[in-house]
Amino acid sequence: MxxxxxxxxxxxxxxxxxxxxxxxxxxxxxxxxxxxxxxxxxxxxxxxxxxxxxCVREGNREVRQARATFGGAAVATPRVTWTLLVLNVLAYAAEVLRPDEVVQRFAMWSLGVHLGEWWRLITSAFLHAPPPSFWHILFNMWALYALGPELERRLGSGRFAALYLLSALGGSVAIYLFGTSAVGASGAIYGLFGALFVVARRLGYDARGVLWLIGINVVLTFVVPGISWQGHLGGLVAGAIVAAGFAYAPRRNRALVQFGVAAAVLVALVLLVTMLPPYGLLQGALT
Structure with a gap:
C-alpha cells in the first residue's frame, strides 16, 4: 500500500x-x-x-504611571531617607575616629564661612555633638526615621531631598547670620517638622498634634542650654516655605512651580550669605 x-x-x-x-x-x-x-x-x-x-507594550505605554501625592514618581522604598540616615551615621563614625579634626574642618563656623569655607553650610548638617555624647545624633536620627518615609512618599524622592537639604541650609544660614558655630541635623529635622504641618493642613488632616510637637521642641530649644536656636528656627522656616511651595502648587505646571520655589529659596539663602556679614563679626564676638 x-x-x-x-x-x-x-x-x-x-x-x-x-x-x-x-x-x-x-x-x-x-x-x-x-x-x-x-x-x-x-x-x-x-x-x-x-x-x-x-499590544502589551502599547498598553504599558498608555498606562498612567503612579505618582506621589504632590508629584514625582511614587515611592515604594524611601531611599533618600535611608541614604541620609547612613550618611549621618558615617559622619558620626568619622567623628569617633578623628573628633577634633572632623569638627574643626566641617562644623558650621560663621567666620569660616565668611572667609570662603562655604562647605560648612552643608557638612555641618551631617555632624553631631562628638563622643561621649550620643543623645544628639540619636534624637535626630529617630526623628528622621519617624518623619522621613511619610514625607518622602507624599512628596516624591527628589522633592524630599530638596526639602531636607534646603532646610539644613536654612538652619546654617541662620547660624551664620545670628550665631557663631554649631553642628547637627537639627535644622533639617525642624524643616521636616514644618513640612509635616504644611502637608497635614493641605490634605485636610488634624494638624494640632504636629503643632504641639513643634511647640514643645521650640520651647526646648530655648530652655535646654547648648542648643542652637538659630539653626532650629532657620530650618523650621525654610522647610515650611519649601513644603508650602510643593504642597500648594497648582496641578497645571506643578513641577515648574515647585522647583521654582525651591530654586528661589536657594537663591535667597545664598544671597543672604554673600551680601550680609555675620552679626557676631559686627559685634566682634567671633573667634
Whole structure:
C-alpha cells in the first residue's frame, strides 16, 4: 500500500491560521486587542484572554504611571531617607575616629564661612555633638526615621531631598547670620517638622498634634542650654516655605512651580550669605 498526498483544499475552504510572528506555526488563538493569531510563545496573559507582545507594550505605554501625592514618581522604598540616615551615621563614625579634626574642618563656623569655607553650610548638617555624647545624633536620627518615609512618599524622592537639604541650609544660614558655630541635623529635622504641618493642613488632616510637637521642641530649644536656636528656627522656616511651595502648587505646571520655589529659596539663602556679614563679626564676638 502506498501513501497518497492529501487532497487539495476545496474551493472556498479557509486556510489554517498561523501565528503572525511565526508563520510556520498553526494556531487558533487570537490577540484580544488586534485579533491577530498568536502561538503559545507569543501569548501574553491579559485581564481577559491573551494579547500579543506588541499590544502589551502599547498598553504599558498608555498606562498612567503612579505618582506621589504632590508629584514625582511614587515611592515604594524611601531611599533618600535611608541614604541620609547612613550618611549621618558615617559622619558620626568619622567623628569617633578623628573628633577634633572632623569638627574643626566641617562644623558650621560663621567666620569660616565668611572667609570662603562655604562647605560648612552643608557638612555641618551631617555632624553631631562628638563622643561621649550620643543623645544628639540619636534624637535626630529617630526623628528622621519617624518623619522621613511619610514625607518622602507624599512628596516624591527628589522633592524630599530638596526639602531636607534646603532646610539644613536654612538652619546654617541662620547660624551664620545670628550665631557663631554649631553642628547637627537639627535644622533639617525642624524643616521636616514644618513640612509635616504644611502637608497635614493641605490634605485636610488634624494638624494640632504636629503643632504641639513643634511647640514643645521650640520651647526646648530655648530652655535646654547648648542648643542652637538659630539653626532650629532657620530650618523650621525654610522647610515650611519649601513644603508650602510643593504642597500648594497648582496641578497645571506643578513641577515648574515647585522647583521654582525651591530654586528661589536657594537663591535667597545664598544671597543672604554673600551680601550680609555675620552679626557676631559686627559685634566682634567671633573667634
Amino acid at each position: 502506498t501513501s497518497q498526498p492529501p487532497p487539495p483544499p476545496q474551493p472556498g475552504a479557509q486556510a489554517v491560521p498561523t501565528c503572525y510572528r511565526h508563520p510556520d506555526r498553526e494556531t487558533y488563538v487570537r490577540c484580544q486587542r488586534c485579533e491577530r493569531p498568536i502561538c503559545p510563545d507569543c501569548m501574553r496573559d491579559a485581564a481577559v484572554g491573551h494579547q500579543c507582545p506588541e
